[in-house]
Amino acid sequence: MQDLIASSLKYQNKTLSVLDQYLLPHQQLWHECNDVATMRDLILSLKIRGAPLIGLGASLLVAHLAEQGTAKGVLAQAIDDLEGTRPTAVNLMHCMAKLRIALQQDDYVTAIVSAAVMLFNEDIALCESMANHGAALVNSGDNILTHCNTGALATAGIGTALGVIYKAQQRHGDIHVWVDETRPLLQGGRLTAFELARWKIPYTLICDNMAASLMAAGKVDKIFVGADRIAANGDFANKVGTYNLAVLAHFHNIPFYVVAPLTTLDVNTACGADIEIEQRNNAEVRGVSGSFGEALWAPTNANVYNPAFDVTPAKLITGWVLDTGVYNQQQVLAGKLKDLN
Numbered sequence: 242m243q244d245l246i247a248s249s250l251k252y253q254n255k256t257l258s259v260l261d262q263y264l265l266p267h268q269q270l271w272h273e274c275n276d277v278a279t280m281r282d283l284i285l286s287l288k289i290r291g292a293p294l295i296g297l298g299a300s301l302l303v304a305h306l307a308e309q310g311t312a313k314g315v316l317a318q319a320i321d322d323l324e325g326t327r328p329t330a331v332n333l334m335h336c337m338a339k340l341r342i343a344l345q346q347d348d349y350v351t352a353i354v355s356a357a358v359m360l361f362n363e364d365i366a367l368c369e370s371m372a373n374h375g376a377a378l379v380n381s382g383d384n385i386l387t388h389c390n391t392g393a394l395a396t397a398g399i400g401t402a403l404g405v406i407y408k409a410q411q412r413h414g415d416i417h418v419w420v421d422e423t424r425p426l427l428q429g430g431r432l433t434a435f436e437l438a439r440w441k442i443p444y445t446l447i448c449d450n451m452a453a454s455l456m457a458a459g460k461v462d463k464i465f466v467g468a469d470r471i472a473a474n475g476d477f478a479n480k481v482g483t484y485n486l487a488v489l490a491h492f493h494n495i496p497f498y499v500v501a502p503l504t505t506l507d508v509n510t511a512c513g514a515d516i517e518i519e520q521r522n523n524a525e526v527r528g529v530s531g532s533f534g535e536a537l538w539a540p541t542n543a544n545v546y547n548p549a550f551d552v553t554p555a556k557l558i559t560g561w562v563l564d565t566g567v568y569n570q571q572q573v574l575a576g577k578l579k580d581l582n
């Protein structure tokens with residue numbers, strides 16, 4: 242397979258490596274990945290994360306294994322095992338479905354490798370298209386609020402919602418970003434802040450519970466977030482806390498946009514209530530850990546509720562920024578998304 246290089250995932254000289262997103266921004270450590278158990282661990286521990294990227298990481302590994310002569314049955318099992326790692330982001334299922342089709346071909350090695358390369362390159366192009374459509378919604382001087390991390394670290398390209406912000410800054414300049422820290426795993430504080438600093442885009446980090454008072458003070462012009470799965474009716478799952486922002490935006494009359502590639506659209510899921518929400522480890526809420534070590538602040542056995550994602554209903558969304566264009570609520574409620582897949 243040819244070399245493929247992204248911000249946090251690379252295939253170079255026949256070696257697959259993943260940048261450890263759990264240790265960023267203070268440590269930059271690349272993990273080599275040659276087997277399914279390692280990739281499963283990287284995904285489950287969120288060292289590789291973000292809806293598009295987990296699908297691409299899993300795909301590159303399967304392509305690498307195919308090229309190494311791994312038996313067809315073992316590849317089929319690898320696809321199933323990787324697909325079972327995280328249930329909410331549909332991009333992973335989309336990628337694994339493409340690889341399953343490739344595995345049926347006579348020359349399945351070539352087919353799998355070209356499918357993986359296609360998925361990687363396609364993601365770069367999808368990011369670019371979304372960013373172009375989304376940047377047209379932004380004005381110079383806008384204060385944009387975002388949640389979680391949706392940048393180059395989470396995709397093969399420039400990102401989804403953060404890609405829009407990057408493109409808007411390039412095109413119009415004078416953008417400022419409010420960055421939700423995004424408890425419990427702090428993807429905003431650790432990763433989005435890191436990416437915005439790297440891109441020299443002015444930002445201010447806030448705790449998630451500060452968004453309401455910022456909106457009340459008129460300091461948020463627009464909200465852009467990513468998605469892990471968009472249902473046929475326009476409801477979408479994204480990092481827990483997104484729904485809070487949508488409710489607040491509705492109350493304060495602030496435009497709220499979701500940005501995602503068509504690989505995040507799942508027309509086979511009728512509505513948000515049908516999306517499986519990943520439940521994660523209690524330790525993530527009882528304390529925090531990362532490159533700085535570990536802290537436990539809650540009682541060791543504190544009862545915990547820890548859904549990784551929540552669902553935002555279509556009726557709270559101003560616009561769906563997809564790679565094919567921007568769709569408004571009227572279009573989406575009339576069933577527009579079903580025509581796009």
Ligand SMILES: CSC[C@@H](O)[C@@H](O)C(=O)COP(=O)(O)O
Pocket residue numbers: 287290291292293330388389390391392395396401402428466467468469479480481549
């Ligand atoms: C590429 S962006 C869309 C989403 O994947 C992103 O907002 C998000 O929720 C990521 O969650 P994570 O648990 O960090 O994988």
